[in-house]
Structures are given as structure tokens and as C-alpha cells.
Amino acid sequence: MHTARLNKLLRDITDEDASKRRSAAEALSDGDERAVYPLIKALRDDNFGVQDAAMRSLMNIKGETTAYMVLPLLRENSFLRNTAILILREMGTITVPLLQILLNDRDDDVRKFALDLIHDIQQCSYPEKLVEMLTGDTNANVRAAAAKTIGRLQLKKALPQLTAALKDEEWVCFSALEALIDLKEEEAISSIVDLLNSPSETIRYAAIEALGKIGSHNAVQSISDHISRAEGFEKKAAIRSLVQIGTVPSMPGVSDALIDMLADDDWDEKFTAIKGLAALKDETAIYHMIDAAGSLDLSDPESEDKLTIIKEAIYGLGCTSSLIDLLNDASVKYRGKVAAIEIIGDLKCKNAVTILIDLLKSDYRDVRRSSIKSLSQIESDEAKNCLMEAIADPDSHVRKTAVSSLGKIGDMTAFEPLMKMLQNEKYNDVIDEFINALININPDLFLSRINELNDNIREMATKFTSELNSGYTC
Secondary structure, eight states: OOHHHHHHHHHHTTOSOHHHHHHHHHHGGGOOGGGHHHHHHHTTOSOHHHHHHHHHHHHHSOSHHHHHHHGGGGGSOHHHHHHHHHHHHHHGGGTHHHHGGGGGOSOHHHHHHHHHHHHHHTOOSOHHHHHHHHHHOSOHHHHHHHHHHHHHTTOGGGHHHHHHHTTSOHHHHHHHHHHHHHHTOGGGHHHHHHGGGOSOHHHHHHHHHHHHHHTOGGGHHHHHHHHTTOOHHHHHHHHHHHHHHTOOOOOTTHHHHHHHHHTSSOHHHHHHHHHHHHHHTOGGGHHHHHHHHHTOOTTSTTHHHHHHHHHHHHHTTOSOHHHHHGGGOTTSOHHHHHHHHHHHHHHTOGGGHHHHHHHTTOSOHHHHHHHHHHHHHSOOHHHHHHHHHHTTOSSHHHHHHHHHHHHHHTOGGGHHHHHHHHTTOOOHHHHHHHHHHHHHHOHHHHHHTGGGSOHHHHHHHHHHHHHHHHHHHO
């Protein structure tokens, strides 16, 4: 930046007009080290816009000088301290060498801030100092910050010190567990398992969660044993951890606890329950999984993925009577019933054909449509006959689904009924589906009888027949 321009901005940053000060602070982002001190002073400005502009400009003037001059703000009031942390974090690795001296500061907060910055920047060239602080700092919050930072930096050589920290004050223990989750070292499992006998419920809970997140099969037996003496949230946490590890024991109370978890509003909790119930192959859980499917909000863009997870779990249980019986259960939500019908179709459950045929008379359009799709997936003469009746359904969406299904089946017995109903169809999108189905069943016969159709249908069929003729020509 030209000196004259810089000098003008440095004058404007102290102007009585706040808008001039803000504009100057913004423009100084293109400045050099000469702009750093005035910008730091502007962080104390009474105008929030000036403060924000100064902060962003300091972030832009990356360099050791900027970081060094911002460091003293860590001793100021909460606003300036938090602003300094944001700036120093943005500086990244430039900041890290300057933080080492702060790790010996007399102020507990300053030492903790330095560790937090190293944690966030995820780089440190003096790891031995972090280990020293974990084991020897007089302040518990600082030791906890050191533990978390060691875990984030993956300092596996500090594993003995981290496991020893599990016996430290509660807050340090929590941070040490967090670090051990990051490291995922088998050697730490036994020390974490020991915490299951802690008199502190919160420590036991944290240890259970840590074992699940580490995912070691060496912890399965200990967690399973703990389930029998745990209660409430602690018991659920133990079961959740076993699901995360991938081993769910078939023991009293486990299935019931997982079903209770299905009722939770948190979908992560629901997913864990679904995974556990699928592993147990508990048929009694099907109703509850379908109930979860029925509660899905279709406006949620993630609902399709959630439904897929539920379906995959039920697929593993097969064509059970528990699943088929849901089709006649009045307590099942409408959307849940549709999901059950779709699953039965995917599984090709022949035992459900009679019930699916009865559902073609349902008052709900989507129930009729999903029943048609499922019947088309199941090889059954009875189902084919009912599908041919469904092409006369009063709802055009249902007719369209029935026609499409018959076209995919490709059975010649459907040709004449389709031709007959096509003559009376008035919706163009359904007419398209009729033509598609007829061509799929017997293209030559359809072409030979196209003159039987009215002018509108013949015109609509032109695009299909031209493509068909072109294919024959080639």
C-alpha cells in the first residue's frame, strides 16, 4: 500500500465519524505491519462495525508481528480476549511458536487459552511440554485442556500419562477419556474398563460412551457384565456402546431398552436402536420400526435416507408373520403401512398376496398404489388378475401405477384389457403409461391395431411408434 494512502487511512481510523473509521479499518486489510497497532486500538472502538472491521483486517494481515502484538489481548476483558483468540486461530501455524512461552504463564487462564489454540490449530513442535502440563500443572482446567490437546494431536507416546489422568479430578478424567477416544489405542481399554466401578455415575457413563466410540471388541464382555447392574441412562449407554462396537448380546432387557430408544426424538438414537434390533433379529421390534417409519416428515429432505435404513433393518428379518400382520393392524400409521407394503413387495412375500389384494380397496390412494407395486413384484396369477382390475380404479394415480406394473410384468393376458381401458382414458400422463405398457407387452400387435384408437391417442402414440419403427429400421 502506498504511504500516502496508508497515512490517510490511519488518520481516518481515528475520525469522529464512525462510518469513516469503519471504512478505514476495512481498507487497512491491504496494509502491512504499520497498520497492526492502529487496528488493535480500533478493537476498543465504541462502534461494533469498527470493531468487526478491525478484527477482520488483522486476520488478513497474517504474520508473526500481527500474532505477537495480539497476544497481550489474552489478558484483557472477555470481548478482547475472545477476539484475540479468533485472530490467533486464523493465523494458524504462525501463532504456535509464540504460544510456548505462554504455557509457563502465571495466569491459569492464559495457559489454558494457549492450549486451546494449539488444540484448534492442530500443530505443535513442543509436544513434551504438553505432556508436562498434563501431569504437573497445578490447575485442573489446564490439565484437562492439555489432555484434549494431546488427543487432538494424536500424541500416542503420551498414552501412559493419559491413562494415569483417568484417576485425576473428574473434569480432567473426562478430557482424558476424550483424548483416548481420539487415539483409539487398545492399551487404554483396561484402564477405561476400571472406571465402570467408579462411585461417580457421570464417570461411569463417560467411560461407557468412550468404550463404544473406541469400538474395541475387548470391551464387550465388561460392558455386557455392566448391563446387568446398570439402570436408566447408564444401561442405555452400555447397550448403545455395544451396538457401536457391533456386538449386541441377547440378554434380558436389551431388546426392550432398544425399543425404548426408538421412541427418542433424536434420530442418531433411533439409528442405534434400529441397528441393535436388527442384530438381535427381534421380530417384536418390527412394529416399532414401522411406527418410526410412519412418523417420518415427508418434507424433511433426509426422510428418504431414514426410511431406507429402517427398511434395510426389516429386510434382514425376512417375510415374518409379524410384518405381514401389520397390514391389518389399524394402529399402524398410514405412512408406516405404506412402508410395510413396500417392504413386503421387495421381499416378495407370497403369504401376503391375499391381504395386499384386500388393500386395493383401501380408502387411501397411496396404500392402493403401494399394494399394486408390491403385487407386481410377487409372482402370482391371482395378483395379475387383480392388477388388471385396478386399471379401472377411479383415481388416475392408481390407474397409472397399475398400468405401469402390468407393462413391467409383460404378460400377454393383460394386452386386451389394457387396449379396452385405453380407449376411455382421459389423462395424458396415464395414456402415455398405457402406450408404454402395450408396446412393452407386444409392440407388433400394438402397431397393427393403432388405427382402433381415437385421434388424440394415435397422435400421442406417434412419438412412441416412431422411435419403435426407427429401432426396427436400424
